Amino acid sequence: MSELLEALSTFRDNRQRLWEGSTHARLAEVYLASNHPAEAATHAEQALALGSIGNKWRRGSILSVLGQALEQLGQPDRARARRRKAEMSWVWWSP
Numbered sequence: 295m296s297e298l299l300e301a302l303s304t305f306r307d308n309r310q311r312l313w314e315g316s317t318h319a320r321l322a323e324v325y326l327a328s329n330h331p332a333e334a335a336t337h338a339e340q341a342l343a344l345g346s347i348g349n350k351w352r353r354g355s356i357l358s359v360l361g362q363a364l365e366q367l368g369q370p371d372r373a374r375a376r377r378r379k380a381e382m383s384w385v386w387w388s389p
Contacts, residue, residue, distance in 0.1 A: 295324055315340075315347035322359045331366035334359060354383030 298321050305314040318341035325334035338360035341347050347356060357380035364373035 295321070298324065311344055312347070315344035316352075318344065319347060319352070319356045319359075322356065322363070326359055326363055329366075331363040335363040335367065338363060350383045354380040357383060 298317055302314060302317045302321065304310075305317055318337045322334045322337035322341060325331070325337060338356050341356050342353070342360070347353060357376045361373045361376035361380060364370075364376060
């Protein structure tokens with residue numbers, strides 16, 4: 295995880311928004327898998343806020359991670375809304 299945090303700092307310092315967003319997304323996945331939903335939600339929200347995270351499928355994946363983190367944090371309504379947005383991203387995605 296330290297490598298991801300170091301990369302995040304480098305990408306942020308060099309204004310590499312795509313890579314910064316991708317790194318936030320990866321950190322969200324790692325934190326969720328490590329049972330740290332608050333940190334996962336924070337990084338997922340940061341990735342989404344940057345807006346330059348890749349295609350609709352990737353956005354859907356991040357929304358799904360955010361939904362799972364919010365569910366674990368006891369925010370079922372927000373979690374459900376994010377999962378719905380994730381599903382819509384996947385439905386309309388075409389490679």
